[in-house]
Amino acid sequence: MIKNITKGKVDTSRNIDSHNHVTGRSIYVDDLPELQGTLYLAVFGSPVAHGHLRSVDLSAAEKLPGVFRIFTAKDIPGANQIGGIIPDEPLLADKEVHFHEMPIALVAAESEAIAMEAAKLITAEIDPLPVIIDPREAFAKGHISGSPRTFQLGDSNKAFAECAHIFEGKADSGGQEHLYIETQGAYAIPMENGSLRIASSTQGPTAVQRTIAGVLGIPMHKIEVDVTRLGGGFGGKEDQASAWGAMVALVAHLTNKPAKFVLHRMDDMRMTGKRNPYSSDYKIGLDKDYKIIAYEATFYQNSGAAADLSPAILERTLFHLNNSYYIPNVLATAYSCRTNLPPNTAFRGFGGPQGMFVIESAIHQAANTLGIDPIVIQEANLLKDGDVFPYGQIAKEAEAISCWEESKERFDLKKIREEVANFNANNEALKKGLALMPICFGISFTNTMMNNARALVHVYSDGSIGVSTGAVEMGQGVNTKMLQVAAHYFAVAPERIKIESTNTTRVANTSPTAASSTADLNGKALAHACTQILDRLKEVAASSLDTSADKITLKNETVYVDDIASDLQWEQLILSAFQQRVNLSAKGHYSTPTIHFDKTTEKGHPFAYHVYGTAIFVSTVDCIRGTYTFDAVKIVHDFGASMNRMIDLGQTEGGLVQGIGWMTMEEVIYDETGRLRSDALSTYKIPDIYAVPKEIDVHFLKTDGSDMALFKSKAVGEPPLLYGVGAYFSVINAVRAFNPNWMPEFYDAPITPEKVLMGLYAI
Numbered sequence: 001m002i003k004n005i006t007k008g009k010v011d012t013s014r015n016i017d018s019h020n021h022v023t024g025r026s027i028y029v030d031d032l033p034e035l036q037g038t039l040y041l042a043v044f045g046s047p048v049a050h051g052h053l054r055s056v057d058l059s060a061a062e063k064l065p066g067v068f069r070i071f072t073a074k075d076i077p078g079a080n081q082i083g084g085i086i087p088d089e090p091l092l093a094d095k096e097v098h099f100h101e102m103p104i105a106l107v108a109a110e111s112e113a114i115a116m117e118a119a120k121l122i123t124a125e126i127d128p129l130p131v132i133i134d135p136r137e138a139f140a141k142g143h144i145s146g147s148p149r150t151f152q153l154g155d156s157n158k159a160f161a162e163c164a165h166i167f168e169g170k171a172d173s174g175g176q177e178h179l180y181i182e183t184q185g186a187y188a189i190p191m192e193n194g195s196l197r198i199a200s201s202t203q204g205p206t207a208v209q210r211t212i213a214g215v216l217g218i219p220m221h222k223i224e225v226d227v228t229r230l231g232g233g234f235g236g237k238e239d240q241a242s243a244w245g246a247m248v249a250l251v252a253h254l255t256n257k258p259a260k261f262v263l264h265r266m267d268d269m270r271m272t273g274k275r276n277p278y279s280s281d282y283k284i285g286l287d288k289d290y291k292i293i294a295y296e297a298t299f300y301q302n303s304g305a306a307a308d309l310s311p312a313i314l315e316r317t318l319f320h321l322n323n324s325y326y327i328p329n330v331l332a333t334a335y336s337c338r339t340n341l342p343p344n345t346a347f348r349g350f351g352g353p354q355g356m357f358v359i360e361s362a363i364h365q366a367a368n369t370l371g372i373d374p375i376v377i378q379e380a381n382l383l384k385d386g387d388v389f390p391y392g393q394i395a396k397e398a399e400a401i402s403c404w405e406e407s408k409e410r411f412d413l414k415k416i417r418e419e420v421a422n423f424n425a426n427n428e429a430l431k432k433g434l435a436l437m438p439i440c441f442g443i444s445f446t447n448t449m450m451n452n453a454r455a456l457v458h459v460y461s462d463g464s465i466g467v468s469t470g471a472v473e474m475g476q477g478v479n480t481k482m483l484q485v486a487a488h489y490f491a492v493a494p495e496r497i498k499i500e501s502t503n504t505t506r507v508a509n510t511s512p513t514a515a516s517s518t519a520d521l522n523g524k525a526l527a528h529a530c531t532q533i534l535d536r537l538k539e540v541a542a543s544s545l546d547t548s549a550d551k552i553t554l555k556n557e558t559v560y561v562d563d564i565a566s567d568l569q570w571e572q573l574i575l576s577a578f579q580q581r582v583n584l585s586a587k588g589h590y591s592t593p594t595i596h597f598d599k600t601t602e603k604g605h606p607f608a609y610h611v612y613g614t615a616i617f618v619s620t621v622d623c624i625r626g627t628y629t630f631d632a633v634k635i636v637h638d639f640g641a642s643m644n645r646m647i648d649l650g651q652t653e654g655g656l657v658q659g660i661g662w663m664t665m666e667e668v669i670y671d672e673t674g675r676l677r678s679d680a681l682s683t684y685k686i687p688d689i690y691a692v693p694k695e696i697d698v699h700f701l702k703t704d705g706s707d708m709a710l711f712k713s714k715a716v717g718e719p720p721l722l723y724g725v726g727a728y729f730s731v732i733n734a735v736r737a738f739n740p741n742w743m744p745e746f747y748d749a750p751i752t753p754e755k756v757l758m759g760l761y762a763i
C-alpha cells in the first residue's frame, strides 16, 4: 500500500494549485535551481521605432568585466525568423528596426546586473524612418499584413434601402497590457549531441520548440521544452514566449553553457505586444420594430510591426461581429494594419471583444438617437436556434434568449431600472447608469487544423498515475480538470494522480493552450488514453474474478462485478496487471469532429459550440470628479454542465474584471515617436480591489450542456471577458443621466475618468 494516499487530501472541487500558490510553493521559471556557469541575458533594444540599422557598436559593452559574449543577427546559425503565421519577424534586428525596443543585440554575462549594465553601453547608428502608430494611417499608406478578409451574408446594400432607420459611426477600442504576474522568461540547458532542454513560461511549448529549431537550424527532436505552469499568460505567451526561448537557446547552443533570461516588469511592458487596438466604422439599419436588418463594418486592426497572431485575431473579430444577435444582411471587411509598435498579439477573447464592441456601439447610437433604451434593440435581435451566423454556421442549442430572460427575471431588471431612475431623479452629484451585455463566443481554434490534442498516461506498478497532456496550467485550473478526468475514469482517489509538466518530448505537436479549448481538447484526449488502460484492466479483473469484462466496473478504488463490490482493490488490480505483463501506459488523441471552414468562401462550421450569457451592469459616476464605481454586475452564464463550479466561477469573475479594466481604465499610451509612455504600474492602471464591482452575482444557467464539451462542461476561459463591454456603456449611460445632451463624438474605449469628466461638462 502506498502510505501517503490519504483520501480527501486533494480536493478537486477547487483549484489543486491554490494551496501552493498562497504559500509560495508553486514553481515558476525564475524559481528553478540554477546550474553552475549559467549565463544571464539582457537585450539592447532599438532606441527608435523605425529606421535603417547602419551599425552597432559593442566595444564598450564587451570590455565590461563579467561580460561573456554579445550576439547579433549575424551569429544566428539558422533562420533569423520567429514569425508564427507570416515569416516577417526577425529575432534580432538585421537591416531595419520596426519598433521601439526591438531587440538588436543580446548580452550574455556572469550576472544579470552585469548583462543589463553592458546592454546600456551598446550604441547603434540608425537612419530614422517615418513612424506610424495609427492603423488608419497605416492602411492609407498601404501597410497591410496578409489579405483583407470580408464576411458577407445576404445583401446589405439592398437591405439598407428597406430600413426605417440607418445610423453610421465610428468605434475605437484600445490596447491592453497582459500584466501576467510572472513576466516572460526561459532557461536553457545544453545537453549532449547538441540537444537543449528549455524551461519556458509559454502557452505554446511546441511553438517555442519549433521557433528554436528554426533559429538554430536543427531538428525539433533536439529541443525539449518543459512547462510546469505559468503565472498567467492571458494570450501574451501564446506566441510571444518564443522570442525569449529562442534567445536562451541561441546562447546555450553557441556557448555550451546554461542561459537564463527573465524579463523585468518594465522591459516586459515595453518590449512585448498587447491586445490589438482597433478603429472601426459601422453602419446599422433597423426596421420599424427595431429589428437589425443590415449591418456593415470595416475593422482597422493595429497589428504593430509584425503579423504575429494578428491575422488569426482579425478573423475572430469577424466571427464575432454580430455578438449574440441575428442579422440577416451583413458586409464586413477587416484589415490588419502594420504600424511601428511592438507586434500586438493574442489577449483573452482574441479579437472577439474588439468586434463585439463595435456592434454594441452601433446599437447604443441607434437607441439613443431614437430615444429608446438600447435594451429594446438588444432584446429584439437575440439569436435563436436555426439562425445563421454571418459565416454560415447555424445556431444550435443557442442560449442567448434563455440567458437574457433568466437574467431579467432572476435579478428583477424592472426593479433595478426603477431604482436607477429614482436615484438619478434624487441625486445631483452622483448618477447611475444601467447597461445589459449579452455575449456569444465560439469555441474552437478558428484555424480548424489546430483543434486536436494528445495525452500520455502511465499507471505505475504501485497504483499511482502520471498524466501528461498538451495543456499548460496558467491559473485557469486546467490541471485540476485533467485530474478530475483521470480520477473519474480510473475511479481512484485524486491523490493517486500526478499531473506532469507539459513537455514536448512526452506530448508532441501540441496546439497552444488557448482559444479556451484546452480542457475540451486535452481532456478528451486524456479520456481516450484512460479508457484504453481501463479496458485492459477490466480484462485482468474479469479473469481474476472469473467473469467477463463487460460486467466489470470500477468505483471508489474497488472492482465491481454486476454492480456488486468484489474484494479486488485498485492496488491489487494494478499489481496483477503488471505481473501479467499488461501494458499500463496509453496515449490518447482527440480531434474535434464536425468542424470545418473554407476561407475562400468564408463559410463553414468553425465552432464546436457557442457559449452564451447576459450581464446586467449598474455603475455610479461621481459627477464632480469624473470617477466611477460599479455597484453590481449580475450575470446569467451558460457553463453547460459545469464540471468544476469553483474554477468556473473564478474564471468568470477574473475575466469580467479584466474586461472591465480594458473598457474603462487601462490605457496603453504610445507617444508619436512610438515610445510606450504607460510602461509601469504607476502610469498603467489596472483594476484593484476598489475597482472591482461591489457585488458580482453569477448564476449558472441550467442546461444539459454540449456533448462537444468535456463532460458537457462548456469552455469558460475567455467568454466572461466579453461582459466587460457592458461596463463601458453603463458608464456612458450614467454620464448621459447627468448631461443628456452629450453623446460621445465617437465610441472610444477605454472610458477613463478624464473622458467621463469631459462628457459630464461637454456643451
Ligand code: MTE
Pocket: 231, 232, 233, 234, 235, 347, 348, 349, 474, 475, 476, 478, 513, 514, 515, 516, 517, 518, 519, 651, 654, 715, 716, 717, 718
Ligand atoms: N485564467 C488565468 N488565471 N490565467 C490566464 O492566463 N488565460 C485566459 C483564460 N483564463 C488565463 C486565464 C485565456 S486568454 C485563455 S485562452 C484560457 O484561459 C486558456 O485556458 P483554457 O483553454 O484552459 O480555458
Ligand code: HPA
Pocket: 238, 309, 312, 316, 346, 350, 444, 445, 446, 447, 450, 514, 515, 516
Ligand atoms: N484563439 C486563440 N488562439 C488562436 C486561435 C483562436 O481562435 N487561432 C489561432 N490561435
Ligand code: MOS
Pocket: 203, 233, 234, 235, 236, 238, 346, 347, 348, 349, 350, 513, 514, 515, 516, 718
Ligand atoms: Mo487565449 S487569447 O486564446 O490565449
